[in-house]
Amino acid sequence: MTPLIAALRDLLAGDHNADRVVPPTGFTARLTSFTAGAMAFLAVFALALSLASGRLANRWSSALAQRATIRISAPADQMAAQTAHVLDILKTTPGVASATALTDAEQRKLLEPWFGPNLPLDTLPVPRLIDIHETATGFDADGLKNRLAAEAPGAVLDDHTRWRRPLVAAADRLRFLGLISILLIGGATGAMITLAANAALAANAQVIRVLRLIGARDAYIARAFVRRFTLRALAGAAVGTVLGMLAMLLLPAADDAGGFLTGLGFQGVSWIIPLFIPPLAGVVSFAATRAAAFHTLRRLT
Amino acid sequence: MIEFQNVAYSYGGGELLSEITLRLSPGSFHFLTGPSGAGKSTFLKLCYGELHPTAGRVTLEDRDLRAMSRDDVAQMRRRIGVVHQDCQFLDHLPLVENVALPLTAAGQPVSPEDLFDLLSWVGLKSLADHLPPSLSGGERQRAALARAVVMSPDVILADEPTGNLDWEMSLRLLTLLVELNKMGKTILIATHDLNLIRSAKSQVPARVLRISNRRLQLAGSDL
Ligand SMILES: Nc1ncnc2c1ncn2[C@@H]1O[C@H](COP(=O)(O)OP(=O)(O)O)[C@@H](O)[C@H]1O
Ligand SMILES: [Mg+2]
Numbered sequence: 474m475t476p477l478i479a480a481l482r483d484l485l486a487g488d489h490n491a492d493r494v495v496p497p498t499g500f501t502a503r504l505t506s507f508t509a510g511a512m513a514f515l516a517v518f519a520l521a522l523s524l525a526s527g528r529l530a531n532r533w534s535s536a537l538a539q540r541a542t543i544r545i546s547a548p549a550d551q552m553a554a555q556t557a558h559v560l561d562i563l564k565t566t567p568g569v570a571s572a573t574a575l576t577d578a579e580q581r582k583l584l585e586p587w588f589g590p591n592l593p594l595d596t597l598p599v600p601r602l603i604d605i606h607e608t609a610t611g612f613d614a615d616g617l618k619n620r621l622a623a624e625a626p627g628a629v630l631d632d633h634t635r636w637r638r639p640l641v642a643a644a645d646r647l648r649f650l651g652l653i654s655i656l657l658i659g660g661a662t663g664a665m666i667t668l669a670a671n672a673a674l675a676a677n678a679q680v681i682r683v684l685r686l687i688g689a690r691d692a693y694i695a696r697a698f699v700r701r702f703t704l705r706a707l708a709g710a711a712v713g714t715v716l717g718m719l720a721m722l723l724l725p726a727a728d729d730a731g732g733f734l735t736g737l738g739f740q741g742v743s744w745i746i747p748l749f750i751p752p753l754a755g756v757v758s759f760a761a762t763r764a765a766a767f768h769t770l771r772r773l774t
Numbered sequence: 775m776i777e778f779q780n781v782a783y784s785y786g787g788g789e790l791l792s793e794i795t796l797r798l799s800p801g802s803f804h805f806l807t808g809p810s811g812a813g814k815s816t817f818l819k820l821c822y823g824e825l826h827p828t829a830g831r832v833t834l835e836d837r838d839l840r841a842m843s844r845d846d847v848a849q850m851r852r853r854i855g856v857v858h859q860d861c862q863f864l865d866h867l868p869l870v871e872n873v874a875l876p877l878t879a880a881g882q883p884v885s886p887e888d889l890f891d892l893l894s895w896v897g898l899k900s901l902a903d904h905l906p907p908s909l910s911g912g913e914r915q916r917a918a919l920a921r922a923v924v925m926s927p928d929v930i931l932a933d934e935p936t937g938n939l940d941w942e943m944s945l946r947l948l949t950l951l952v953e954l955n956k957m958g959k960t961i962l963i964a965t966h967d968l969n970l971i972r973s974a975k976s977q978v979p980a981r982v983l984r985i986s987n988r989r990l991q992l993a994g995s996d997l
Contacts, residue, residue, distance in 0.1 A: 494879070496866040683862045686824065687921070688851035689879035691844055774824050774847070 479692075494689075495680055495697040498673040502705050505669045509709030509758065510716075512662040513750045516655055517717025520747055523651025525737045530644035539607040541614075543572075546600040547627035556601050559628045562620060563605065568612030575602045603628075611638070662706070662754060663761045670702050670765040678769075685773050695766035699759060706758030710751040718747055775800045775929060775960050776821055781830035783816055790816055792988040794830070798962060800928070803955045803978045805971050806964040807993065808985035814964040815859055817985065818931050821962070822854045823847050852880055855922030857932035859964075861914045863906035869893075869917055870902040876925045889924075895950065896920045911938030919947060929960040936967055944970055952977050 543563075547555045556574050563572040575583070577594055580602060584592055605612075614632050621628045674681065684694050721738045739747065781794040790813045798804060806814050819825040820832055823839040832839045834850055842850060855876075863872045870893065874884045893899045896916040906914060915935055922930055930951065936944035948970055955961045955978055965971065974980045982993040 491878075493867065493871070494864060494875070496864075680864055683864055684875075684879060685848075686822075686851065686856065686858070686862060687876045687879060688848045688925070690848040693879055693881075770844075774826065 491693060491697050492700060494684060494694075495673075495677055495701070498676070498701060501669045501673045501676075502701060505666055505702055505705040505758070506709035506712075508665045508669070509662060509706040509754050510713035512658050512665075513710035513713030513754055514717040514720075516658045516750050517714055517721065517747050519651050519654035519658060520750075521721055521737055521739060523648050523655065524739065524743055524746070526644045526647035526651060528740070530641050530648060533641045533644060539570075539609070539611065541605045541607065542631045543603040543605065543621070543628050544600045544631055545603070545625070545628045546598065549595075549598075551627075552601055555625050555627050556603070559603060559621065559625050562617075562624060563603070566612055566617055566620075568608050568610055570606040570608045572603055572605045575604060659753065659757055663757045666702060666706060666758045667761040667765050670698060670762040671769070673698060673702075674765060674769045681769065682773060685770070691767060691770045694770060695763060698766045699762045702762040703755050703759045707751055707755040710754030714747055714750045718744070775802075775835065777833045777836075778820070778827075779831050779833070781820065781827040781832060783813070783820060783825065784828050785816075789828070789988055791820075791985070791990075794990045796983070796990060798929070798960055800960055801955070801958050802960055803952075803974070803980040804962045805974070805980055805982045806962060806985070807966055807968075807971070807982060810966070812985040813988075814985060815933050817990075818856070818933050818962070818964055821929075821931055822851055822856055852876060852925050853927050854929045854931060855925065855927035857915065857918045857922045857930070857935045859933040859937070861906075861918045863914070863917070865905060865907050868903045868905060869898065869909065872906060873917060873920045873924055875921065880925070882925075892920050892924060897946070912940070912943055915939060916943075916947065919950065923954060927959070929962070930954060932961075932963045934965055935963065936965060936970055941969070945973060948974055948977075 543559060545552065545555050545559060560572055560574065563569050580599065581590075581592060581594055583602075584594075584599070614630060618630050621630060681694055718739075724738055776798040778794045778796040781791065782789050783791040794817075806817060808814055816825065820827055823832070823842070826832075826840050834854075837846075839847070839850070863869075864875065867875075870889060871878075873892065874889055877884045890899055890902070893902055896919055898913060898916055898920065901909060901913060906917070909917065915938055919932070919935060922932070932951065935951075936947055939947060944967065951961055951963065952974065963970075971980070971982060984991050984993040
């Protein structure tokens with residue numbers, strides 16, 4: 474660990490002479506800045522996507538509230554029996570936390586906005602409602618429907634909020650894909666910087682050979698390359714991150730009704746998260762260049 | 775100082791050097807001769823560990839070069855100044871920085887006065903700011919010698935250091951090497967310039983080694 478810490482310290486301190494021993498790597502170095510910048514820009518979006526779909530999944534799954542309703546239509550004299558039977562069925566259904574039949578008073582309250590307060594409920598064929606609370610896992614809606622059709626033909630399962638369930642799953646999947654994208658972007662950055670570093674090392678094979686012959690240690694030779702590429706990646710990623718964050722800032726303002734697209738952005742403290750992208754790019758570049766340099770050096774006596 | 779114990783070397787084909795046993799004692803002065811392609815440069819590369827023997831071993835102060843860590847090899851090369859046949863400069867750095875390179879790479883302080891004294895000593899003071907590719911072959915060889923001695927090494931190996939020099943400059947360079955030898959440095963010069971060897975023998979008790987038929991022999995006094 475200590476040589477690594479020493480290498481990091483050297484990196485930050487800098488050494489004018491050690492930098493000069495390697496000629497300017499112009500094109501590959503600019504390529505590194507550009508790659509790091511573009512990758513950081515993409516990473517900002519992947520991060521925003523991931524955070525936004527995470528928020529969406531949370532909002533939707535709490536909106537689901539894990540509730541459903543059963544409506545029982547039956548002749549008045551059979552209503553009580555069917556209701557009791559459906560409640561029995563629900564008791565034995567896995568995934569149902571609790572089920573309660575609404576009382577007449579509760580039903581009247583529900584209908585009041587449409588029919589006024591003086592509705593003669595007992596003379597009208599108003600269906601009985603059963604309010605179901607699900608467990609976290611939920612119940613098998615199709616199985617329950619089949620069972621109700623067979624045993625209580627007047628009962629209809631109304632699971633209208635269930636359409637959101639696949640959306641929550643999709644949002645979760647999207648968040649996961651966003652995180653995978655960030656990892657892939659990090660990996661691709663490392664790979665591209667390794668390629669650029671290898672190109673620079675190959676172009677400077679003679680310089681490296683001379684340095685080795687006059688008694689320069691591997692760490693000294695590697696440092697000139699590592700420092701150059703790390704600083705380039707750091708600067709490129711900083712620019713890319715700032716541009717990415719500006720682009721997010723300039724998205725049309727999000728209001729809650731705007732849905733997913735306008736919600737794509739950072740909120741509150743999550744604006745801090747993309748600021749970690751440049752240092753991460755620096756670390757990736759440092760590791761990639763150092764590994765490439767030592768790999769090249771070990772082939773030299 | 776440097777010791778060869780039954781060393782052989784081959785680049786992959788047949789053996790180029792065989793059964794070489796030799797001790798370069800501290801403060802000695804040796805010439806290495808032999809026809810072109812005999813393996814003089816190869817021999818020198820074995821001395822500072824750029825090549826490892828295919829058989830036998832090379833030691834510096836009883837330490838096997840092959841067994842050294844990479845950092846120890848770097849350390850060892852700071853004690854052996856080498857004038858390479860093809861000079862080996864960093865073409866993007868001015869001459870003075872090339873000469874100072876062993877010091878800067880070792881993290882040692884560089885005194886500009888000492889550096890310019892050294893450049894004057896090899897007659898290159900006025901070319902200090904020139905880039906190596908703009909120098910003549912002879913100027914490059916003198917710069918290579920300056921770089922080889924800048925760390926004040928214990929051993930100086932020179933591979934045909936006078937190959938591109940006129941006779942006058944060759945003598946001057948020889949004088950520099952003789953001076954260094956009188957300061958106690960161990961010197962080994964690969965050359966096929968017999969006049970140079972004769973001239974050296976009149977100044978120091980130099981011994982002449984000769985590579986012929988893959989073996990190293992002490993050359994006769996007929997030189
Ligand atoms: N890297 C190499 N790979 C293969 N053969 C080589 C290599 N370097 C030198 N040789 C061969 O080894 C022989 C000796 O080379 P060298 O040591 O440079 O001889 P000298 O310095 O005495 O002229 C030559 O035949 C040369 O072609
Ligand atoms: Mg040679």
